[in-house]
Amino acid sequence: MAGSVGDKYYDVFLKYRLWLSTTNDKGILGDGRFALLNEIDITGSLKSAAEKTNISYRKAWGSIKEAEEQLGFKLVEKQRGGKDGGNSRLSPEGKQLLEAYTELKEDFDQSVKKITKKFFNKINK
Amino acid sequence: MAGSVGDKYYDVFLKYRLWLSTTNDKGILGDGRFALLNEIDITGSLKSAAEKTNISYRKAWGSIKEAEEQLGFKLVEKQRGGKDGGNSRLSPEGKQLLEAYTELKEDFDQSVKKITKKFFNKINK
DNA sequence: TTGCAATATGTTTTTTCAAACATAACGGGT
DNA sequence: ACCCGTTATGTTTGAAAAAACATATTGCAA
Structure with missing residues (x-):
């Protein structure tokens, strides 16, 4: 989206990030974990x-673990070994959190x- | 703010960041520059x-400069030397951008x- | 009992990004 | 001509985050 300030023209976008965080400011769920x-x-x-x-797998695994430690409950139920080597699925709480976040x-x-629209209308005189 | 997912209880906050960015993903104006x-x-x-x-002054100066380079116009009009050593003030465009962003x-x-309220209502069943 | 595919983790290396440090230039006032 | 406070900028150091690397463990199935 483009805009102008006075007679100056430029290309800008409105961006945002949102995430769930604990009291002690540890990220729980943002775009990555989502x-x-x-x-x-x-x-x-x-x-x-x-x-x-x-x-990387290493990062993914660590990321999930961190969040779970903060939350105090499991987001993912994982199994290793077996015919396919193992598998992972969301816990009920994980599923609910995912849905709520969605x-x-x-x-x-x-x-x-909406806000973007309003903002750029304003900025474009 | 507190919430629960199923029968699991936890303390979470909804956090967010908002900023203006160029097409090539360079930040222009966020909370810091604001x-x-x-x-x-x-x-x-x-x-x-x-x-x-x-x-630091170094960081502040560099931060302004970066944004200006991206935008292609000056946000701040600066003067050095003189009785007070120098001074800086917002350009008209800078002022307008500041106001729009506010x-x-x-x-x-x-x-x-509003969204936060709704979210935590939902999460708390 | 061996192989396989996925989960589980510790360790090391690289990258990135911020902070710190250092120094120059400017111009009005004394 | 020099002093002062502020703007201007290059360089170096340090810390934190991400990526890469290395290995172990598990349990079914052949």
């Missing part, structure tokens, strides 16, 4: 989810869209 | 503004407040 949980839900595998979201994001996007 | 510009407007000095916002922030905060 994508990860989402893919786990779809693929049933932490490894696949990591690949899909373009992060809606939250939608609400946010909608609001931002 | 505070800086604001203080420049008040104090008439980049040095004072840096102190007030708790960043309103933007207000709108955004308002929306977030």
